[in-house]
Amino acid sequence: MKIDFSHLTQILQRFKAKPYKIYPVLTPHTGKIIEFKIKEGEEVRGPSGKWLEKPGTPLFILEREKNPKLIRAQYNGIAQNIRTDLLNRFVEAGEKVLEIKHPLSQEEIISEVLLNALLVIRAPETARYILSPELGKRLEKEGLGKVSVKEGDELLIMTFMKRETPIFLKERGTYIIYQIYFKPFELVQAGEPLLGLCPVEDLPHLEKIIQRIKAEWSL
Amino acid sequence: MLVELHKKLKELIELAEYIRDIKGEEFLSIGNICNELTDFYHHFYDYSQEKIISFIQSYEEKLGKILIKAEETLTPYEIVKIVRHPQRFTLLDILENVYDSYMELGGEGELNIDPAVICAKAIITRRVGDEVYFHQVMVIGHEKGHGEEFRRGGSAAPWGNEKALRYMKMAETEGIPIHFYIFTPGAYPIEDYPGAAQQIARNLFYMSKLSVPTISFISEGGSGGAEAIGLTDLRLMAEKGYYSVISPEGAAAIEAKLKDERPPRELVEKMAKALKLTAKDNLQLGTIDRIIPEPPLGARRKDYEFFKRLKYEIIKATDEVVLQTRSLKMLRKYALSKQNFENFSYYVNWELSEDEKEILIENRYEKYRKMTQWAVLEPKSFFKCLAQRGTRLGQSIAYEVKYRVLKSGQKTFKRFFEELASESSLLLKPVSDPIKSVYNLIVGKKIRTKVRMPGEIEEETEVYVxxxxxxxxxxxCPQAEKFGCPDLWVPDLYGEFCGVCPNCGYHFPLEYNWYLNNIFDKGSVKTFNDEIASGNPLNFEGYAEKLKAARKETGLNSALLSFEAKIGGISVVAVMLVADFRQGTVGVAEGEKFIRAVEFAKVSRRPFIALVHTTGGIRIHEGTMGVVQMPRCTMAVRDYVDSGGLYIVIYDNNSYAGPVASFLGSAPYQFALKSTRLGFAGPRVILETTGQPVPPDYHSVENALKRGHIQGIWDRRELRKKLFFALLTMGAPNLYYR
Structure with missing residues (x-):
């Protein structure tokens, strides 16, 4: 597998044009919006604290059957496109009331790009994972971005209830271990990324791109 | 010579700084004196010897005068400052100076089960004429340390209290008296096993029947932490000590309803006064027995005269407790004999015989039963009093006859027949059957038919709304975001659903009447002792008005309801702490009502149920009068459980602090409804004491169960059924007696 660099450039261009993500805030059910708690362009915060115990910024109050329900922000960002015309009007469930413009940070962009670029090994089952002993030793010695693996190499061991299953590399070619997404013996949900692999020949190019992102977004 | 002078000067500086710390910079310009002294100290070797001597003499005189003035104008808040000062004596100083030798158990210094609690086997000597007698005692107490971080200022962790309990048991096995020294600002409020509140409750429960003489000495008595080793036969208190339900700062924060800011100084000082926390006040209130005098502005580490006095007092106190179990004559003789600090004219053996142990425990029960009773507000007409006493006596006789005489006779008779029948069933049947049927005719099969098999309880047809x-x-539903619960229609929620979200099982708070009407059989609830009302024993400013408002709002006289009731035909005695009345806090009236209810349950041989609608702890407005309800009520519980009673506690909503750390937490069976919060101190107090924030679900009932604090989690919709089932299974077969 080779990295599709033209696709990457497209993604990057998209990010450059819009360096943010937009999360719409929808009504959870029908009701009447009786009050807006924020104004256009104000900053809002999602739940915070060590255990997310501090609730997000109040956005608006939706009332149904004399039950005023406070809707709060779930993401950090700027409130925009507030539908003030909906005030004191009946709304359907799933109606977009406002948007939260969430500015992307350098790390978020890099991780997004990497997820698109790399060959990502995902968890086949909800289980605990560890690196295969041999690979683990090499990684400890040489570090990320240096260790290469071939087709048929043992990458990981999936362990669940004392049952251990090895996971092998099925793609052709030689790859560099570029990213590790899990912690040993931590429960990983099925479908979550475990490893990010980069084809050996594409490594210099990819690194150049990452450098460029770092330079551009630090400004 | 010069060395001695240097030392003397250093001591003077220490004293001056001590006075400055207690009384403040401005007091008789003590700040300046401090500076002058330290200046002189820095240039000590520049001066001639004569100059130094005259300088020291003049300042000694000056400080002596200031000390007397300072003593005269001492305020309660300054006493609190004295107790917290690093120069004040600690338990290790006492062990060094009062006892002749000692051996620390459970660790020394930092290498310890809990450095805040010290347990030691010690030897204390008594001189009688030329003879010297040795007494072995167990010393248990808090060690504040002189500023060491690892001592946590004497805040005992749950395992520290557990350690104390372990060595109490050891002393009991060995039959030696225990001396407790209380130097704690309060227990360390963490929930890890064995749990701050639950361990204090366990300690109280055990101490109430400890069969060795116990003496406690209070220097810093911080509420529940102090009670954990404070239930004793004789309670001494240092003259400059404090014993309080809450720190003045804490009380000020609550009174001013502050969240994060520090309370103003004036309010803190006012609270220190209002809480009546000094030794003198406590003696007046009857929560302690005796005051140990201290030098002006309190004893410090090197006040050897004070330690001598303390040694004398502690021996005398132990003597008295021991002699009270013997004859009164001996005690009188002892009191008349001339004792002095150096020499005793009497030797008392501190070992108790079996009979004496029983008297000791009886005396202890009496002592605590009487404590704070003077403050119980009860409408007192002479005839009513007499009638009440008459009914009580009549009841106890009636129940005694019914259960002790009749039932035990019945029991032996029944057992005899059961054995006889099983041994030789076929052979003897023709003989035994007629006798048995005659027996059944006379006594009746009442007991048998009354008890239904588990699970047969009927639902109440008429539902209370x-x-x-x-x-x-x-x-x-507050958990809607997490579980996606649909909105709940109020008539459904508080009607059919019993205030429980059908999707996630979240329990909404309900009013206390709901429990009275839905758990117990229709019309079976009969309250008693309603007339006992919460009073204002400390004359706490503004408290009387608050009580009045609570009374008007709820129509109740106190936060505790005590009643007789039936569940599926089983009669029980129950109490309920009601949230609506001052957050279900416990004061003198509540404690007295609780004890009377427990005693009634004991006399009438019925299961005892404590429902906790909510409890916020001990009511701070009643100060130590409230705190001593913890040992009082726990003693009643212990007495009841030991005599064979079934005691079940059910928590709902919020249960915190004092009550959980005593009469609720000591129950053998504790259950909580879902969504209950259960613990010792709230998150804010934990953050202030430990410096660590706790997760939002720290006090949740699931975590309490994981830590082993409770026996199970119940659903409110099944409460009636569960309770009935519990009564049948745990109290079976005759629902009460072992």
């Missing part, structure tokens, strides 16, 4: 349900609106 909560006034909360009379609204046409919906509410959102």
């Amino acid at each position: 909560s006034p909360l349900a009379l609204q046409d609106r919906t509410v959102t």
